[in-house]
Each structure stands twice: as structure tokens, then as C-alpha cells.
Amino acid sequence: MTRLLALLALIATPGFAADHPQVPRFIDETAASGLQSVYAGEWLFMVGGGVSTFDCNDDALPDMVLAGGEGLASLWQNRSEPAGGLRFERTAASGVEMTYVTGSYPVDIDSDGIGDLVVLRVGENVVLRGLGQCRFERANEAWGFDGGDGWSTALAATWEKGADWPTIAVGNYIDRFQEAFPWGSCTDNWLHRPQNLTGIGQRFAPPVALKPGYCALSMLFTDWDRSGTASLRVSNDREYYKGGQEQLWHLPPGGDPALYTEQEGWARLRIWGMGIASDDLDGDGYPEYYLTSMADNKLQGLVKPAEAAALIPKYADSAFKRGATAHMPYTGGDLRPSTAWHAQFGDVNNDGWADLFIAKGNVASMPDFAKDDPNNLLLQRPDGTFAESGDKAGIASMRQARGAQLVDLNRDGMLDLVVVNRNAGAEVWRNAGPSVGHGLGGHWLGLRLHQAGANPDAIGARIEVRAGGRTWTRETTLGGGHASGSLGVQHFGLGAADLAEVRVDWSDGSISDWAKVGAGAVWRIEKGRPPAPVN
């Protein structure tokens, strides 16, 4: 009913035709922006290739760290003018310049208000403590972080109940020393939990092996059933596991992790799992999950049990029904099946319906899969179906894409796009708004959560936004995608609404009151305080 009302409201609004989502115009500003980065390498770097975005110099613009594979990872400070063209400046000796980096995720580990970075590598993973002004220092030893010696390809972080530091899950891939016969050599994933040692303070405990590991390429802590405790979803690459499947882990606070079982409703699914995206697409308060693979991507929605029955983690795939399979190229003439990597929901046209970006690219030179495999931009219609618009929007690059981020890079309220490509230059596009002839763009809202003490960015909180007769629900997560993550502003498209109400379930039992916020601005939402615009 909610969806129907919203649909009627939108149809009645000029510029919001139900069948034709407004196509945003993405302008390739890679060259003009100064961004030059390549994720380079052969077999060891056939996966990975991520980008993390977060504001590391406190100028309210997201900066970027790009993986370099055999080359150096690099940090790019965002010098874009507000609402202007994109500009980036490489920072020398920032501390991220390491080889064999597959990806990174920003997380404020020590809650000092300065973003830290967990760097995933082929070899030892590294935590970098943020020093401010986009400088970092190695903190493995100081923080007791055992970086191991694996082929790390996924990460997710959460704050368990009562914890001052995050719990970090790291997904690992093949035993890289079994290169002559890698199948069946998936290595354990790791769970880095914090501990508080008397006289020493906060550190990470030795990592717990999450057995069995099935060659994880994406992980996400998500409170899938709104129980108040996040579970860990792991998407695994069936190419290399034996007896494996997709996984969902219980993570009771302080308790041992345990896999959800068939008896608990977890159904066996075996795909070339490469990326996880999540958002509440249907407004029921529970997230849907998009899982990328090869030629067969899944859009999973929770199957609701009969009334009064407990929720079980049973999901139905609606990708085919909703036009979101993205299983083969839609432009360029290559008719072979696609290979999908990073996936991310975001409302790129601010019409109030979350859209879906998918990074595409051949693993290497697999002849049965598309070589010219364009990235997808699936625009959601009010009826929940998706319309492919990557070519019209201008992001249909044929490079071998891997990681990416949809993020507002110039604070104009429209989500821009950065994509890391394997053995080719990364690309960045500025979202210049609707294409000519498609009517006006919708309104938008940016929310930056903050709470005092631990977990300052409120990872695991649930944001509710209501406007124009609709309510959007989103949990703040850190993880998923393909070796790529973001810390910062949560972007909401509002469609025709220019005023919204916001409240936050802070995941500690407290829920803020509804508060009014105007569209077209970024608001700081701090626990216990009224919303304040961010200048």
C-alpha cells in the first residue's frame, strides 16, 4: 500500500514518469580531475582492486584511497569545488603507499574522530591509524592487529554490544602458494575482536579463524532480522571451494561465531560470489541484498513467515522478475555473459528510488565471457523494477572494472562514481544531473551520523527518513561491495519532497525523536542533539 500511494504521488508530479526513470548524466572527468591510478597485476590480482572514500582532511569532501595491486596504493585528496568539477591531488607519503594492496576500508577504530584505514593485501594486512590531514601510520603492533599472511579480499566491521573498538572480519581467498592446483585451497577467514587489557588498554585479540573459509570476496555485517545484533554475511567464490556455499554467521556478543544452518532456514546457495550490496528497497524495514556473480546475479528479499512465526534467514531471488539480472552486456555488441564485481545501491537521480551500480569486467581473458563488458546503472522504477541506463548515463566503460564507490564527491547532492579497473586506469565520473529532456531532478538529503564515545560514526545504526508519504530505512554498514567501502555521509533521494523527518535507532536501545530537516543539505545527526546543517 505504501508503495502504491507513493507511486500515485509520483505519477501526479511533473517530471516523475513511472516508466522512464530520469537518467542522470555522468561526465567522465578522469583526466581533468588528475586521478591516475592502475590496479595492476596478473593472477594474484585477478580479484580485488578496491577504493575507499572518506574525509581524511576534515574539509567535508570525501578523499579516496585506491588499491594498486603490484603498484603502490595511493591516496587522493579531494580538491573539488563545491558543486564544481572534480579535482584530486595525490598525497605523497601519506602512509598508504604499499604494494600488493587489494582494497581498503575506512573505520574509526580508536574513536578519536579521525578515520583509520584497514588495508587488505596479498601478504600482511595493515591497520593505519589516522593522524589527520590525510596522514597515516602503521598501527599493527600498537593495536595488536595480526595482519597474517594471506590473500585478503573482503572486510566488514561492526561494534558488538558494549565494545569500545570494532570487530573486524577479514575475508581471505585462495592459498596463493597452491598456484599449480588452487582448487579446494580456500583459506580461513579471520575475526579480529577487540580486547581491553589491564595496564595496556584497547587492542585487538589474536584473530579467531572463521572455519570453514570458502574464498570470500565480500563480507557484510548486517542486522538482517532487526534483532539488534548484526550477523555476518559472506559471499564466496565457488570457483575455488569444495563443499562450500554462501554463509551467514551468528555473532553473539562475546560468544563464539557460529554458522546459520539449514535447520535454521539458511538455504544453500552456490555462486561465484563477488560483491554484496544492501538496502531496503521495498520499504518493509528489512534490507534486500544484491549478490554479484558471473552471468547470474541475485537480488534477495527476506521471505516473511506467516504471522507470529519467527523470522528465518530465508530469501527469495527477484532479480529476474525485477529486471536486475544484468547477466550480459546491454551495449557494445559483445553477447557473451557478464562478470560482475562491486555492487552498490544509491539514488543517482534523487527520485526516491534506490538505483543499482554494478562494476563489470572479465576475470582476465575468459573467452566464454564478455570482453567488452560495460558497467551497469540500473535505475529503479516506482514499481520496483529496474531499467538499464548505463550507456545513456555515460558510465558504460569497457575496462575490467573491479571495485567502486557511488559517493557525492563535490557536495552537490548527486552521487558521483569512481571505479577501479584492473590493468587500466581508474575512472571517475561527475554526476551532472538529469539528462536534457527528462525533467527536473529530485530533492536530496545528506546525513552524517555521530555519537560521542565509541563507534563515533554509528556503524550499525538504523536511519529512518520519511517524506512525501514514504519512509526509507537504512542500516549504516561498513563492508560489502568488492574490496571497497565508504565512511561518511548517507545520501537519500527524496523525489518531490523538499522537507523530511529523520530519526535514528542508535543500536544501543536508544531511538531519537523524529526531527525535521530540509532537503538539499547535509545534516549532522548527533545523538541527543537536534540535527545541524554541515557547512
Next chain:
Amino acid sequence: MLHKIVLAMVMALGLPGLARAAEGRQVMVQWYQLVLELVRHTPTYSPPVASRAFGYLGVTGYEVLASGRSEMQSLAGQLNGLQEVPQSGASLDEGLDEAVVMHAAMAQTVRNFFGNTGPSGQQAMERMDAVTAKQVVAGLAGDVVARSEAYGRSLAQHVWLWSLEDGGAVIDNMGFPRQYTLNPVPGHWRPTSSIALQQTPLLPGWGGNRPFAMPTGTACRLPPPPEYSEDPESEFYRQAMEVYDASRTLTEEQKTIARFWSDDPMLSPTPPGHWVSLVLSLIEQDALDGPQAADALMRVGVAVADGFIGCWAAKYEYDTIRPVTYIKAVIDPKWEPLLITPPFPEYPSGHSSQSGAAAEVLTAIFGENYRFGDPTHEEDGIATRQFGSFTEAAQEAAMSRLYGGIHFRAANERGLEQGACIGAYSVALRTLR
């Protein structure tokens, strides 16, 4: 475990005192072990495509050994379209080394058939080639090595050129036709999956391929399945209710059986690879010599390849609806089978046809009541199953499809019968004198 076995076998080749003839057998077996993985990790390798590769691989290995032995008879003239194989011009005693010939032939054949595999498969083929080549040439004169490699490659090339004309060499779009008209009459196949590629059925023309040993794809025709009906008194409805009822009362043993024989593509060596895997374990268990091992692998490869051709000819002749489609429409809209329903028509069961064919061959080789364990899926955490005969194993494979909810009884039973008929053509091949 498997990769350790293969690496150990590679290392074993270098052991002093190992007979050169035994090395030829060992080289063949280790390439097969790699192929079982390549089948699993090469996306075009659906079960019919895999069976075809096992057929040609078997012929290649067999002809390598037959070319140097008077007690073995070439398959040229016995298999459809196979012309006289190249002659070596030298004997094993005088200037050829069997292990080098075998390695060159198998390496080339594996590359020919799995050139489209992924980066890890490419790397594995290269490593296997490099390591094995180094081992097998140790201590041999350069001219012997060169002559042997050239001859091995010429045999591989002969088989490769022969294969290109069988109708199955090109697999487009993973085997799913880009255009296909469904038969609108009730009772015919409908897509069962929400996977976009699988809205058309797999390889509808496969039944027209040139078989190996049986004369044509329709040499072992089947009677039609029970007539389609939604009448509760009909045989079709009764068989559907059997699948439905079974699914609701499955024992743990029946679930284990369903999953043991599930043999899903991309997650296992596929049904034909399952039988090849079994043969490899029997070769070791019974210490078969080179000719016996090559004979068994060739006959099973031919049988399963022909099994899929014959089965596919029947599948698209009858174009029968799957249980999941029928049961959801007629009996219970919420019903879900235990196994994933394969994306092609139901009758007969492919696993049953090719298992029946493989059992026919293996019974002829090893005997009626040969007891064995089948460890095919141990690495996937599925325990070895014990059988009292190959027929018993094939019957269990057939019944597993009913437990899994993907076939009616008629498809399984007629499939086994078709397989026995097809396998007899492989049994009739003249090989070891």
C-alpha cells in the same frame, strides 16, 4: 586432497626404477585428474559437453598406447568417422618413449578441449605440462624426446580434427540458444529457473551430434513417457504424486543419495566426470596396467558421451515438463524440490541414461558383482558410498533424481534402459587382443 594426489603423482614420476611403460599410464591418469577439475571450473562444461571431452580424451589415451602395442587394436574404423591414426614410424623399443608420447598427446588434447578455461585452469595446465614434461624426458636422448613429442602431438591433432566435425565443438552462450520457441501445449517443458540464461533449454541440438560408437543418436530410442494429464487417476499424475510424496518424507539417507549423485555442473566433475572419477579410483585400487586403464577410461568416456547424445535426442523428441512445473501448477504451488532442477526437458533422465551406459561398460570390464567404494565427492565433504555392483550404483543414481524432485520415475527407469542399450555399443568395441 586431490591436488596433493596429483602433485604426488607428478613427483612419483621421477622415482628411479619406475618402468617407462608404467609412466605412460601414470601420465595419463594424472592428466585425467586435472581434467576432472577443469570440467568443474570451465563454465561451458555442462554435463553433455563434459561427456564429449571424456570421450575424446579416452580415445586419445587409448590410441597412444595402442600405437605401440601389437596386443591393442586401434579404434580407427570402429568409431564413427575416426580415420586411421598417424603411424609413428618407430617402435617403443627403437626410438619412441611411451610416457613422452602420452604426455605430449594428453597435454595437447587437454589444451584443445579446455583452452577456454579460466586463469587458474590455464595456470594449472601450464604447470602440469612443464613439471610433467621435465620428469618424463629425464635421461632420454634428445632425438627420442623430439620424435616422441612430435608423434604424441600428431595423435592429439588427429583426434582434435576428428572432433571438430561432430556437431558439438562450438558452445555459444553457455549452451543456451539465444532464440528458442517453447511448445505451448500443456505437458511440454517450461523454464524452471529465474536465471536469465536458462529461459531457453540447454543444448537442444545435442542429440543430433555424431555419436562415438552407437550408429546414430536415436539408435536406442525410448517409448514415450506417460501421457500428460492433470487427471488424478492418470499415470502422469500418479508419478508426479510419487515425487511430491517422496519429497515430504525423505529420510536422511535419501537426501544423502540425492546429493551424492547431484553432480551439479561448476560444483562437481558433473555426472560423466563422476563415473570417470570412479574409474580412476578403480584403476589404482585394482592396479590396472596401462592398456587396461586406457581401455576402461576410453570405454566409459565413449559410453557417457553417447549416453548424453542418445538421451538428448529423446529429451527434445518428447520435450517433457519438469516435476517442479507440474507440481506447482497442479498439486502444490509452494512445493520446492530438494535439488536444483536442470534447465532442459525431463524425459529421460540424463544421469540415468549415462549411468546406465557407464554401468554396462564397467560391468563388462570388472564383472557382475564387483564391490567398490565411490569416493568421488570426499573433498566436498560427502562420504564414500559402497556398492555391490555397478548396476546397483546406476540404479541409485537414477533413483536419486526422484528423491531430488527433478525427475519422474519413468524418466529414471527408461533412462537406465536406454543407457544399457547405448553402453553395449562401447562394450562391443574391439580393443585388447
